[in-house]
Amino acid sequence: MQPLSGIKVLELGNFVSAPYCGKLFAGYGAEVIKIEPPDGDISRTHGPFKNNQPDPETSALFMYLNTGKRSVTLDLQTVTDHNNLIELIKKSDVLIENYRPNDAKALGIDYETLKVINPKLVVISITAYGQKGPYANYYSNNLIAFAMSGQMFITGTEEGGPLKNGGYQADYQGGLNAFSAGMLAVLATERDGVGQHVDISVQHCMGPILEAGIPFYSYMGLWAPERRGNLMSSIMGVYPCIDGQIGIHVMARNWPPFARAVGHEEWIQDERYSTAEARMENSDELMAEIIQWSTNITKKEAHQAGGENRAPITYIHDMADLLESPQLKERGFLREIEHPVAGKATYPGPPWWMGPDNWTDNPAPLLGANTKEILEGLVR
Amino acid sequence: MTAPLTGIRVLDLTMVWAGPMGTRLLGDYGAEVIKIEGPKQWDLLRGLGRMPRTEERWYNKAAYFNHNNRNKYSTILDLQTNRGRELFLKLVSISDVLVENYRADVMQKLQLGYEEIKAVNPKIIYLSMPGHGKTGPESGYVTYGTNVEQLAGLVSISGYENGEPTKTGFSYGDPMSGTAAPAAVALGLRQLRLTGSGVFIDMAQRENLTCLVGEYLVDYSMNNILRNPIGNRNNQFAPHNCYPSGGENCWVTIACETNAQFAKLCTIMEQPDLATDPRFETIEARKKNEDLLDEIIKTWSLKHGHYETMHNLQRAGIPSGAVLTIPEIMSDPQMRSRNAWAEHSHPDAGTWEMETPPWLLSRTPGSVRLPAPGYAEHNEYVFADLLGLSDTEIAALHEEGVTALSPDIKSHT
Incomplete structure (x- = not known):
């Protein structure tokens, strides 16, 4: 039995945020x-595609985000399909959607309408700004969310300007927050027998998590308009090495292990570096010495030296490194899934492990693959 | 509750x-x-x-x-x-x-x-x-x-x-x-x-x-190609970037996903002819001439405030967002209307504002x-x-x- 056995979820989700939430429910x-919709989730039109040949069935983005689901195509502009949707809503425990509030209302899937159809339904709405407020119906996407949350202002360099990080992290953050919040609502509904509306604002989720940025500004007025690129300080950042880049993140307690790992045991006693204050004061000098070390070592040697000495050193893993990672392999995190059109590919496994049989790996559905079977199963 | x-x-x-x-x-x-x-x-x-x-x-x-x-x-x-x-x-x-x-x-x-x-x-x-x-x-x-x-x-x-x-x-x-x-x-x-x-x-x-980042792993395992960083751009659409605004270290993001949105942007920039310029008329053309397009937008964006540009573009249905700093997030009207920050007191530390629980659960907040x-x-x-x-x-x-x-x-x- 899996943790979510017996829960029926309806996903009216496009692109990344709601589909990621739905993927976790399915997994x-x-x-x-x-x-x-009849022409499919828009992520089917986004690549990268198998062999770079656009095909709505072989988008890596779609295939990854929709594992374990069944697909039903409905044209919600038609009365028949709208009625089909209502029948499906009556039979569901959870509905996940990521439309702008006005668009959800126009489609007849706003919470006020849904709760009348099914009072026990948990409705999870993921939007850029939340259901209400001055920007509730503003347009957004991953880039815009990065801007409006502050995560972008502090990433990148002074010269290069604000930078979002790779992939669709804002959208994923929305999906992950929605899954946690949605699961709390599911627990409450199973306890009380009454559903509710879960209102996820991506801006509200992303804005408060800027390390100590908000606490220091709010409590003490401390704030500097800085972007420090790859080197936050000499002992926290990304350094070049022979065949790639190394990352280090040394807290005060890690200084002796770090000094040993980089072959400079004498630094433990060296008064230029022996205390956190001294390391800060002599940061440039230390940085030069670390570069001297890093540029003469390979990424895997550095990772291993870190591991053996219990020093927080690793290297920038690219996708090839992940596929070859002895750690991920031994843990069974890398899952091979055979997709009927795209064939075999390697997918990440569960985000957290709950036992050998608690995560399902099934390929993403072909567009509308289950329409007939599911609509025929609806008892009128 | x-x-x-x-x-x-x-x-x-x-x-x-x-x-x-x-x-x-x-x-x-x-x-x-x-x-x-x-x-x-x-x-x-x-x-x-x-x-x-x-x-x-x-x-x-x-x-x-x-x-x-x-x-x-x-x-x-x-x-x-x-x-x-x-x-x-x-x-x-x-x-x-x-x-x-x-x-x-x-x-x-x-x-x-x-x-x-x-x-x-x-x-x-x-x-x-x-x-x-x-x-x-x-x-x-x-x-x-x-x-x-x-x-x-x-x-x-x-x-x-x-x-x-x-x-x-x-x-x-x-x-x-x-x-x-x-x-x-x-x-x-x-x-x-x-x-x-x-x-x-x-x-x-x-x-x-x-x-x-799962789609990148799936992609690499199928295609054997490592993808390079693409900054603030998008593989499909243009314009899609972060532009300087008036004021020091002020920035705004703009993303046009359709021709209609781009035409409206050109109107707001008072350069409506750009929408039918062959260099920018289609999504493919804009993507190809993206560097030039970004320069044109930058020249315009520098003359306006970041929030100003965001509101002007949003009113026309164009995705845009100001690049907010920490003080700006704490005073942002949308975050305020959601009660994202609330004053609270601590016996040793005193009274200040901190983030509220981020997810609004209507029945069990x-x-x-x-x-x-x-x-x-x-x-x-x-x-x-x-x-x-x-x-x-x-x-x-x-x-x-x-x-x-x-x-x-x-x-x-």
């Missing part, structure tokens, strides 16, 4: 039906 | 950011969270508050700690002593959840691994959050937040267009693990409901974060019930009320160094 055992 | 986790007791053996943020969220949504620190081993964040050491009880005034530990109790217990371990196991027997984020081998060394805990309470949900996970050849490696995104594959695809891999401006792995923790615990509680048994959950922080605990603030509640120890027994704990009322500062500087 841990819920039955997830994905409702797609 | 009863919160989702009301009646759930959580033993919190976490420190710094990922773990404490996770258990704080459990507290925000109703759980009783008991944070356990040691007489000589506190949460490091107490020392990272940039508070002068001359302040009385400066370790209770670290804002970074106080934001991540509200809605918790604090008790002090030395788990390396027999008596401390014995009392901890008694707490285990009356608790529902245990969360820890030590390095992978620490709990085993303390003889508090899952098997030992399960023997005392088979219904416990035991969540471990180590960097690499509890198993595997690298499980003993030490990792902090910025290492997690390097291990996860994220840094390799982040950076300016065709530039070097670039780190996130903060320890991104930590809050992603913290955000995932309530889901993991909730799944555990549901499994308990279904099966009657507790569960061990191993959240390797690097794996949790690799799940947020989260709340800020308690300020972050002072060091040892709830010893009495835990020892007397929960464990039923007498005054004499509690005095003995102090004499033996099993607990403390104030930290041993020498071991924390």
Whole structure:
């Protein structure tokens, strides 16, 4: 039995945020039906595609985000399909959607409407700004969310300007927050027998988590408009090495192990570096010495030296490194999934391990693959 | 209204950011969270508050700690002593959840691994959050937040267009693990409901974060191509970038996903002819001539404020957002209208604003019930009320160094 056995989820999600939330529900055992418009989720038109040949069935983005789901295509502009949707809503425990509030209302899937159809339903809405407020219906995407949350201002360099990080991290943050919040709502509903609306604002999730940025500004007025690129300080940052880059993150307690790992045991006693204050004061000098070390070592040697000495040193893993990682392999995190059109590929496994049988690996559905079977199963 | 986790007791053996943020969220949504620190081993964040050491009880005034530990109790217990371990196991027997984020081998060394805990309470949900996970050849490696995104594959695809891999401006792995923790615990509680048994959950922080770049792994395994960073641009659309605004270090983002949006942008820039210029008329043409297009937009964007551009473009249906600074996020009208910040008071630290529970659950909302605990603030509640120890027994704990009322500062500087 999986943690979410017996839960029925309806996903009216496009692109990344709601589909990631739905993927996690499916992975841990819920039955997830994905409702797609007749031309499919827009992530089907985004690459990268198998062999770089655009095909709505072989988008890596779609295939990854929709594992374990079934696909039903509905044209919600038609009365018949709208009625089909209502029948599906009556049979569901959870509905996940990521439309702008006005668009959700126009489609008839706003919470006020849904709760009348099914009072026990947990509705998870993921939007850029939340259901209410002056920007509630503003347009957004991953880039815009990075800007409006502050995560972008502090990333990158002074010269290069604000930078978002790779992939669709803002959208994923929305999906992950929605899954945690949605699961709390599921627990409350199973306890009380009454559903509710879970309102996720991506801006609200992303804005407060800028390390100590908000606490220091709010409590003490401390704030500097800085972007420090790859080197936050000499002992926290990304350094070049022979065949790539190395990352170090040394807290005060890690100084002796770090000094040993980089072959400079004498630094433990060296008064230029022996205390946190001294390391700060002589940061440039230390940085030069660390570069001297890093540029003469390979990434795997550095990673191993860190591991053996219990020093927080690793290297920048690219996708090839992940596929070859002895750690990920031994833990069984890398899952091979055979997709009927795209063939075999390697997918990340569960985000957290809950036992050998608690995560499902099934390929993403072909567009509308389950429409007939599911609509025929609806008892009128 | 009863919160989702009301009646759930959580033993919190976490420190710094990922773990404490996770258990704080459990507290925000109703759980009783008991944070356990040691007489000589506190949460490091107490020392990272940039508070002068001359302040009385400066370790209770670290804002970074106080934001991540509200809605918790604090008790002090030395788990390396027999008596401390014995009392901890008694707490285990009356608790529902245990969360820890030590390095992978620490709990085993303390003889508090899952098997030992399960023997005392088979219904416990035991969540471990180590960097690499509890198993595997690298499980003993030490990792902090910025290492997690390097291990996860994220840094390799982040950076300016065709530039070097670039780190996130903060320890991104930590809050992603913290955000995932309530889901993991909730799944555990549901499994308990279904099966009657507790569960061990191993959240390797690097794996949790690799799940947020999963499409790149699928792509590489199919196509054998490593993708370069693309900065703030998009593989399909243009314009899609961050542009300078008027004022120092002010920026705005603009993203046009359709021809109609682009035509409106040209009108607002008072250059309507650009919309039918063959260099920019179609999505493909704009993508091809993106450098030139970005220069044209930059010349215009510099003449306007960042919020001004955002509102003007949004009114026309064009995705745009000001690049907000920390002070701007705290005063942003949308964040204010959502009550994202709220004033609260702490007996030692005073009154200021902190973030509210981030997810709005209409029927069972989260709340800020308690300020972050002072060091040892709830010893009495835990020892007397929960464990039923007498005054004499509690005095003995102090004499033996099993607990403390104030930290041993020498071991924390």
